[in-house]
Amino acid sequence: MITNSSPQRDLRIDFFRGLALIFIFLDHVPDNWLGEVTSRNLGFSDAAEIFVFLAGYAAALAYQRRYIEQGYFVTGLYLVRRTWVLYVAHIFLLAQLMAVIFVINDFVPTKDFIDEAGLTYFVSQPIKALVDALLLRFKPMLMDPLPLYIVLLGTLAMALPIAIRKPRWLLSLSAIVYVAGITKQWNFSAQPEGVWFFNPLAWQFLFFIGVTCGAHRKTLSVTLSSLSIYTRRHLAAILSVFLLLSAVLTLSWHWPTWHDQWVPQWIAHLLYPIDKTNLAPLRVLHFLALALCVALFLPQGRWLQSRMAQAVQLMGRHSLIVFCLSVLLVPIADGVNALSNDSFIVQTLTSLGGIGLMILIATLPEWFSKQEKRFREGAWHRTFSVVPNVSTIEHREAREPTGYFARTDAEKLLSSSGTNG
Numbered sequence: 001m002i003t004n005s006s007p008q009r010d011l012r013i014d015f016f017r018g019l020a021l022i023f024i025f026l027d028h029v030p031d032n033w034l035g036e037v038t039s040r041n042l043g044f045s046d047a048a049e050i051f052v053f054l055a056g057y058a059a060a061l062a063y064q065r066r067y068i069e070q071g072y073f074v075t076g077l078y079l080v081r082r083t084w085v086l087y088v089a090h091i092f093l094l095a096q097l098m099a100v101i102f103v104i105n106d107f108v109p110t111k112d113f114i115d116e117a118g119l120t121y122f123v124s125q126p127i128k129a130l131v132d133a134l135l136l137r138f139k140p141m142l143m144d145p146l147p148l149y150i151v152l153l154g155t156l157a158m159a160l161p162i163a164i165r166k167p168r169w170l171l172s173l174s175a176i177v178y179v180a181g182i183t184k185q186w187n188f189s190a191q192p193e194g195v196w197f198f199n200p201l202a203w204q205f206l207f208f209i210g211v212t213c214g215a216h217r218k219t220l221s222v223t224l225s226s227l228s229i230y231t232r233r234h235l236a237a238i239l240s241v242f243l244l245l246s247a248v249l250t251l252s253w254h255w256p257t258w259h260d261q262w263v264p265q266w267i268a269h270l271l272y273p274i275d276k277t278n279l280a281p282l283r284v285l286h287f288l289a290l291a292l293c294v295a296l297f298l299p300q301g302r303w304l305q306s307r308m309a310q311a312v313q314l315m316g317r318h319s320l321i322v323f324c325l326s327v328l329l330v331p332i333a334d335g336v337n338a339l340s341n342d343s344f345i346v347q348t349l350t351s352l353g354g355i356g357l358m359i360l361i362a363t364l365p366e367w368f369s370k371q372e373k374r375f376r377e378g379a380w381h382r383t384f385s386v387v388p389n390v391s392t393i394e395h396r397e398a399r400e401p402t403g404y405f406a407r408t409d410a411e412k413l414l415s416s417s418g419t420n421g
Helices: 010-029 033-037 047-107 120-124 126-133 145-165 167-184 200-215 217-225 231-253 255-260 265-271 281-297 306-319 321-339 343-386 389-398 410-421
Strands: none
Touching: 010 033, 010 047, 010 306, 010 321, 010 343, 033 343, 047 126, 047 145, 047 200, 047 265, 047 281, 047 321, 120 126, 126 321, 145 167, 145 200, 167 200, 167 343, 200 281, 217 281, 231 255, 231 281, 306 321, 321 343
């Protein structure tokens, strides 16, 4: 049954979306020491899983109520419009990124930024590269997430009714596509790599898990809160062991000799490769374990009210513009770091400065919204402040002379106009 409920906004969604954006920025600056303390170093999944899952969750929150109140046709149009906005943002960002990389490449002689960013294809075949870019087939460095989101959101325009009314059907169909995609090695074509880095046929599974959780969040919350203490303790133990082992295994990758000594070959054969392109099952399990831990053991509270937490939430609420800025900041930070021979201090300053700029740009939509609200309130007061007071009109009419000395209607109108003017 569909219920038109609007529960209080879960601030954890904005917080973890903002945190994922910070991790994505830090992870993609080459040789950045702060990239060694992000989520990718403590388990099989990383910020990409957080971002895709919460993108689906947030999309369900944004469009479920509209679907219930206005129907599928109107909601579908809104989804198509949003998809088009993302496509335009992607093309505009691509042009800006190429301009930034070409400029930095001229100022930093120690690195070939054009080759590292995957722009050699554009330099050698510009016309073909432009056509491929418009078809989402050409995606240089850092340009992979937006095309994936464009495809997933466009798919949601068709799948939203099933997600709301028949979530089990949607998850079953999504799982079938996921398994078929990774076993048959199906993927979208791209240039010059050959295939998309984020295989949409695989990553749609995590996205629609997020959509289902968002569309049926109330039922999910009731189910989790009804778990007994006994069940919670055992579940916490299982999740803790799994997450701890995954963290140890991930950290062991920094020391290959030690890793090869303590990990049996048969286990390594079962685990590897932990493919990111096709979203390996271990990555899905690891992320869902983290998400379940947050849902069960990290409720909303005062920890979300600190200034730092609110700044991260602000980035999560305006994730599109923050992500676009972070894409442009990565080559800039990399160039500045290269000029300093990747010194510790400069890496720290460029990382913290980039995060500061991401927070700053996230404040702009909030500021514009407040200014618009003030303008509308001011316009309302200006409009209605010229309306004459009713008691004044009644008092004036009571003092109006009657009989021979009474004024004509035209004289009254002229007198009233002069007073108001």
